[in-house]
Amino acid sequence: MEKETRMKSLIVIIAIVVVLGVAGFMLMRNRFGATKMKVTTAGQITLLNDSSDTMSVEYKFGGKNIAMVLPPREKITCGSDGLLRIFTSDKAGAYEITYPIDMREREIKVSQVVAAGKKKELEGAIATEKGMIGDIKVMYEEPRELD
Numbered sequence: 001m002e003k004e005t006r007m008k009s010l011i012v013i014i015a016i017v018v019v020l021g022v023a024g025f026m027l028m029r030n031r032f033g034a035t036k037m038k039v040t041t042a043g044q045i046t047l048l049n050d051s052s053d054t055m056s057v058e059y060k061f062g063g064k065n066i067a068m069v070l071p072p073r074e075k076i077t078c079g080s081d082g083l084l085r086i087f088t089s090d091k092a093g094a095y096e097i098t099y100p101i102d103m104r105e106r107e108i109k110v111s112q113v114v115a116a117g118k119k120k121e122l123e124g125a126i127a128t129e130k131g132m133i134g135d136i137k138v139m140y141e142e143p144r145e146l147d
Contacts, residue, residue, distance in 0.1 A: 043079055082099050
């Protein structure tokens, strides 16, 4: 009977030590900012919607297609395949952003994307314009109605 009591006490002490160890680890990790560090995956980019319009964003992450709404003054880190599409409410077309897939952190603003992909008057059913923001390629494409 005494052995069982000692065994139960030993198990309780070991459980308390494990719980305190995990709690201490979590406290130290939080204290030194490990949870606040930004984890960057190859092929990701941060997009800041610095406009007053809500827009839609499409990208791939882990092989899955993801579409989401980006409200004004919000930012998202997205993508994993070097391709990001932005659809604005004030234009009929879409911006397509392509960038190298590496571990560099990239951050772009919607105003930079719009400035890089300014539409020119072109002949044909589709108006396109290409531009660059550093090593990020921007292409604006808008279908046009022809008479």
